[in-house]
Amino acid sequence: MNGRDTDIGSRLRRLREARGISLSALARSAGIGKATLSGLELGTRNPTLETLYAVAGALGVPLTALVLEPGAPPTEAVRVPGAAVTATLLEVFEEPTATFELLRMRVRPGIVQHSPPHAPGVTEHVTVYAGVLRAGPADAPLLAGPGEHISWQADIPHIYSTVGPDEALATLLIRSPRQA
Amino acid sequence: MNGRDTDIGSRLRRLREARGISLSALARSAGIGKATLSGLELGTRNPTLETLYAVAGALGVPLTALVLEPGAPPTEAVRVPGAAVTATLLEVFEEPTATFELLRMRVRPGIVQHSPPHAPGVTEHVTVYAGVLRAGPADAPLLAGPGEHISWQADIPHIYSTVGPDEALATLLIRSPRQA
DNA sequence: CTCAATCGTTCCGTTTACGGAACGAACCAT
DNA sequence: ATGGTTCGTTCCGTAAACGGAACGATTGAG
Structure with a gap:
């Protein structure tokens, strides 16, 4: 388990099921294997950027919708430590x-x-x-x-x-x- | 030679050099191999989500700063005046x-x-x-x-x-x- | 000059993400 | 029941992403 493993699996499954698309159908239209998509939704794989683009494209959502928790605070970057x-x-x-x-x-x-x-x-x-x-x-x-x-x-x-x-x-x- | 090479390589290199960090140093602080980071910047690899998180985290930028959508197609100015x-x-x-x-x-x-x-x-x-x-x-x-x-x-x-x-x-x- | 340190790239063995195929389960029609 | 279809998961060989090590190039110190 990666400490950083964002839970894109459940988010992806939710997006897919909200459209009434089957896993098989989405895999087909995204041009990826069912095994890949299944493993992605189950969180047992660490997807490639190419795979993410394919899935996001097939769902018609930006990649950010897949990878980021909506409204989640982005990584804090303290540019000037100890400053105002x-x-x-x-x-x-x-x-x-x-x-x-x-x-x-x-x-x-x-x-x-x-x-x-x-x-x-x-x-x-x-x-x-x-x-x-x-x-x-x-x-x-x-x-x-x-x-x-x-x-x-x-x-x-x-x-x-x-x-x-x-x-x-x-x-x-x-x-x-x-x-x- | 990816058919669909998103230009995260040059963007990443630009972000890194803007901070004056060497490739070796960034790889070390991100906990990834130099070979991985080099290949990523050169565009010869198709990075894993885990790798992307490691690099974005080490740079202190959100993942969206690295993986902005590629497209650059035509435009048409439509403004939305509405009641709400x-x-x-x-x-x-x-x-x-x-x-x-x-x-x-x-x-x-x-x-x-x-x-x-x-x-x-x-x-x-x-x-x-x-x-x-x-x-x-x-x-x-x-x-x-x-x-x-x-x-x-x-x-x-x-x-x-x-x-x-x-x-x-x-x-x-x-x-x-x-x-x- | 020599030597050591560090740069980014390349080589290479290991790990693993990939897609095709096979699987059992559920469903529907006949 | 029975055969056909589709579902999501698992198995497995292949392709490739991974990190460690070696490489030549460059730089700085003595």
């Missing part, structure tokens, strides 16, 4: 001219988190959903409450802090142009 | 291969908003900051409460609704691949 800001990387989009990173950010109250300048052209976009965030260029920070959105150029020193006693929660979208 | 859902466009990023739209979304309770399929390759990413949202594929919607994040392929019918008496507030990031 912790962030979790939710999604990464690699584009030819830029990389987008979507993060969930938690800012503890009472501390001002300084961030060094990023590369030229990097912009940060924050949408606050709890607390009051004070963030942006170090010499001219912006304020945002729940539901509000602020953005700034990140190629100069910038800060994150809160206003009031509560921590702030927000999503952070970072756009980084590709380096030459 | 109102949205405010915050930012638009035009990239050569994709357009990103960042919106703030408000979903009223008691109504289920149906959305027709978007073009293939369009993905939607929602971060909830108030209320409980039930959204995603019409036949397998996902649940998300405050602070939680869900995403799905938008090329099949999908819905937005709330759970409970309160309206839901969220940010919505739509990624639309550009016409090929």
